[in-house]
Amino acid sequence: MVDEELSRIIDRARQGDQNAFAELVVRYKGHVFRHAYGMLGDRGEAEDAAQETFIKAYLAIRSLGDVHAFSSWLMRIVSNLCKDKLKQRTKVVETEDMPKDSIPDLHAGDPSLKISMQEALARLSVDHREILLLHDVRGFRYEEIAELTGIPMGTVKSRLFSARMSLRKIWNKGEGE
């Protein structure tokens, strides 16, 4: 839900108020950066993607129909941008456990070493990373995720379960169980 004050800020930004847009950057920078970092697994690339997201949003905010849809609209921009960046990556490291679109993990050499949650996330597929970030980090409901990603509700439910099971498997393996 978007509170009244935030609605007013989004509306002012939509009418071209640059200070209002700067306020939106302050409020959403964490969400956007975390999502980009989770998707790309690299701080530098995540910062570039987050910056590009806000520029795209700034240029297109006049076309935003409903101020209440701002948050999901912004997350759709960052998510699509990250997917495009992942597609552009030419070097893909393929391992038996690693899906083709996972992030190459430089610390994945020794399976007995404990891995961080970011490293575990990096070994998931793009779709699994996206859905986990949108739900467990950004806090969107299933219905919002279905609208944002353009997939049916049933797929959201099954994909989220599948993503959690994959993460659980990688996390438990990384913890040496």
Add this chain to the structure above:
Amino acid sequence: MHPDDELSAYLDGELSRDERARIDAHLEDCSSCQSLLEQLMELKETFSSAMFAINEPDGFESRVAQAIARENRVRNLGMLWLVVPMLAAMLFGLLALAFGPLVLHLMQGVLAIGRALVYTISFAVVDMPLFSGVAVMISLIILIASILSLRRLLRSTAV
């Protein structure tokens, strides 16, 4: 049969009252689902805590503001490319309105002179064929010589 997808949706509070009751009943009898639910809850907590511990780089918003300012400058420059031809067209229109009759008068004068020249040349060619032929030949020779010397000049400057 274990309720896989439903267990995840149960954890997220995304089930209807009836569906929830069904899962509750299943969980009472199924220790493996109870264990899986606990693990998923713990994993969800660990995952979101780890992600929330990530902070954006320092000075991020000022870099975004700078990038937006750059974007605005580019857009303004883009607008300039539209404005300049429009202003030129407007200026041309105004000049045509202000000096239209004068330009028309000049064009009529040029046309009259051209017509007189064509008339004179045609008579000269008919009355003095030898003189006209020699004049044409000399003109052609001068033209060819000029072209050749110009080519030589251009080649020497290119080298």
